[in-house]
Amino acid sequence: MTSRQEKAIETKKRILRTALDLFSEKGFDRVSVDEIVRKSETSKGAFYGHFTSKYDIFLEKFKEIDQFYSDFQESLPDSLPAEQKIRKLAIAQMEYLRDEMGRDGIRSLYAYALTPSVDNYLSDTERPLYAILEQLVSDGQEKGELTTSASSGQLALLLSRSMRGTLYDWAIFDGDFDLAGEIDGWLELLFRGIRN
Amino acid sequence: MTSRQEKAIETKKRILRTALDLFSEKGFDRVSVDEIVRKSETSKGAFYGHFTSKYDIFLEKFKEIDQFYSDFQESLPDSLPAEQKIRKLAIAQMEYLRDEMGRDGIRSLYAYALTPSVDNYLSDTERPLYAILEQLVSDGQEKGELTTSASSGQLALLLSRSMRGTLYDWAIFDGDFDLAGEIDGWLELLFRGIRN
DNA sequence: ATAGATTATAGACTGCGGTCTATGGAATTG
DNA sequence: CAATTCCATAGACCGCAGTCTATAATCTAT
Numbered sequence: 001m002t003s004r005q006e007k008a009i010e011t012k013k014r015i016l017r018t019a020l021d022l023f024s025e026k027g028f029d030r031v032s033v034d035e036i037v038r039k040s041e042t043s044k045g046a047f048y049g050h051f052t053s054k055y056d057i058f059l060e061k062f063k064e065i066d067q068f069y070s071d072f073q074e075s076l077p078d079s080l081p082a083e084q085k086i087r088k089l090a091i092a093q094m095e096y097l098r099d100e101m102g103r104d105g106i107r108s109l110y111a112y113a114l115t116p117s118v119d120n121y122l123s124d125t126e127r128p129l130y131a132i133l134e135q136l137v138s139d140g141q142e143k144g145e146l147t148t149s150a151s152s153g154q155l156a157l158l159l160s161r162s163m164r165g166t167l168y169d170w171a172i173f174d175g176d177f178d179l180a181g182e183i184d185g186w187l188e189l190l191f192r193g194i195r196n
Numbered sequence: 197m198t199s200r201q202e203k204a205i206e207t208k209k210r211i212l213r214t215a216l217d218l219f220s221e222k223g224f225d226r227v228s229v230d231e232i233v234r235k236s237e238t239s240k241g242a243f244y245g246h247f248t249s250k251y252d253i254f255l256e257k258f259k260e261i262d263q264f265y266s267d268f269q270e271s272l273p274d275s276l277p278a279e280q281k282i283r284k285l286a287i288a289q290m291e292y293l294r295d296e297m298g299r300d301g302i303r304s305l306y307a308y309a310l311t312p313s314v315d316n317y318l319s320d321t322e323r324p325l326y327a328i329l330e331q332l333v334s335d336g337q338e339k340g341e342l343t344t345s346a347s348s349g350q351l352a353l354l355l356s357r358s359m360r361g362t363l364y365d366w367a368i369f370d371g372d373f374d375l376a377g378e379i380d381g382w383l384e385l386l387f388r389g390i391r392n
Numbered sequence: 393a394t395a396g397a398t399t400a401t402a403g404a405c406t407g408c409g410g411t412c413t414a415t416g417g418a419a420t421t422g
Numbered sequence: 423c424a425a426t427t428c429c430a431t432a433g434a435c436c437g438c439a440g441t442c443t444a445t446a447a448t449c450t451a452t
Contacts, residue, residue: 032407147388165357192389195342198448204399228438241403
C-alpha cells in the first residue's frame with residue numbers, strides 16, 4: 001500500500017461519508033454530485049473515479065441488507081413453521097428498509113433499477129435474499145407445509161416479487177402506508193388463498 | 197374557435213404524432229425533446245405549452261388502457277365465475293401492455309411514477325381499473341366465490357398490486373419473461389394459496 | 393380601423409448527471 | 423539521483439429535461 005493508494009482510499013471514504021450525510025439530511029435527489037464534491041473538497045474526477053454513478057453509493061448501502069437477511073434467518077428458531085419464518089423475515093425486512101433507507105431511498109433505488117442497460121441489483125437472482133427464501137420454502141415443502149405445485153425457486157420468486165410490489169407501492173403512494181402491515185396482510189392472503 | 201386556437205391544436209397534434217413516432221422507432225429515452233421539437237418544426241416553448249413533461253405524452257397513450265378495461269369487462273359473459281373473469285382480465289391487460297406499450301414504454305412509465313412530487317396515474321385509486329376490479333371482486337364475494345375476510349377494496353388493491361409487481365419485474369429482468377404466463381401462474385397461486 | 397390586450401411560440405438559459413482531457417506529484421526504473 | 427511512467431484528481435465540457443423571457447401574430451373593444 002503506497003501513500004498514493006492510501007490517499008485515494010481516504011478520498012473515497014470522504015466522498016462516501018459526505019454523500020450519505022447529505023442524502024439522509026436532504027433526500028437523495030435534492031443532493032447534486034456537485035454539492036457532494038464541493039462539500040467533500042474533491043472533484044467530479046475523483047467522484048467518478050471511485051463510484052460509477054450517484055446511485056452506486058446508495059447501492060453500497062442497500063447491499064448491507066443481505067447481511068441483515070443472513071443474521072435474521074439464523075436468529076429464527078428451527079421449530080417455527082416455514083410460513084411463520086417467511087412472514088417474520090418479510091416483516092423484519094420491511095422495517096429495516098423503512099428505517100435504514102426511507103421512502104426516498106427506496107424510490108431512488110427502484111427508479112435506478114429501471115435505468116436501461118444498468119446491471120441492477122434488484123433483479124440479480126444471485127443475491128442472498130433468493131437463496132434464503134428458497135431455502136425456507138424448500139424446507140417448508142419437505143415438511144409438507146407448503147404446496148409442491150410450484151418449485152421452490154418459483155415460490156421464492158413469487159415471494160420476492162411480493163416484496164418488490166409492496167415496496168414499489170410504498171414508494172408511489174402518497175399517503176400513509178404501513179409497510180409491515182401491508183406485507184403481513186398480503187402474505188396472509190397469499191398463504192391462504194383468496195378463493196372461498 | 198378562433199384561427200389561433202385552431203393553429204395551436206394543429207401544433208399540439210403535430211408534436212404528439214412526431215413524438216409517438218420517434219418513441220416507437222427509437223425507444224422512449226433515446227429520443228430527446230429537442231429532437232421532437234426539431235422534427236415537428238416547433239419549439240421548446242410550444243412543447244411545454246402543450247405538455248407538462250416528456251412523459252406526459254406517454255401517459256396520454258397509457259390512459260387509453262382504461263377504455264380497453266371497460267370494453268373487455270363488458271365482453272365477459274355474466275355466467276363466468278369471478279375468478280375466471282379476473283384472470284382473463286389480467287391476462288388480456290398484460291397482452292395489451294406488451295403489444296401497445298412494450299417493455300421500454302412500461303419501464304419509462306414506471307420510472308416516471310417514481311418521480312417525486314408528480315401526480316402519477318398508477319397510484320390514482322380513482323382510475324377505472326380499481327372500480328372494475330372492485331366490482332368483479334364484490335360480485336364474487338356476494339356469490340360466495342371469494343373470501344370475505346378482506347374488503348373488496350382491499351382485494352382489488354391486492355390484485356392491482358400483483359399486476360404492478362409483475363410489470364415492474366418484467367421491466368427490470370433482462371431475459372425472457374412471459375408476461376401473460378407470469379400473471380396467470382401468479383393468480384393461480386394467489387387464488388389457491390401457497391399453504392398446503 | 394386602430395389601439396391595446398392576449399397568448400402561442402421561439403429559443404436562450406439553468407441545473408443536472410456524467411464524460412473527457414490535462415496535469416502534477418508520486419512511483420518505478422536504471 | 424535522474425529520467426520516465428503512471429494515475430488520482432481537477433475542472434471544463436456535453437447532452438439532457440425543463441424554465442423563463444421576449445416577441446409577433448391574432449383577437450377584442452371602441
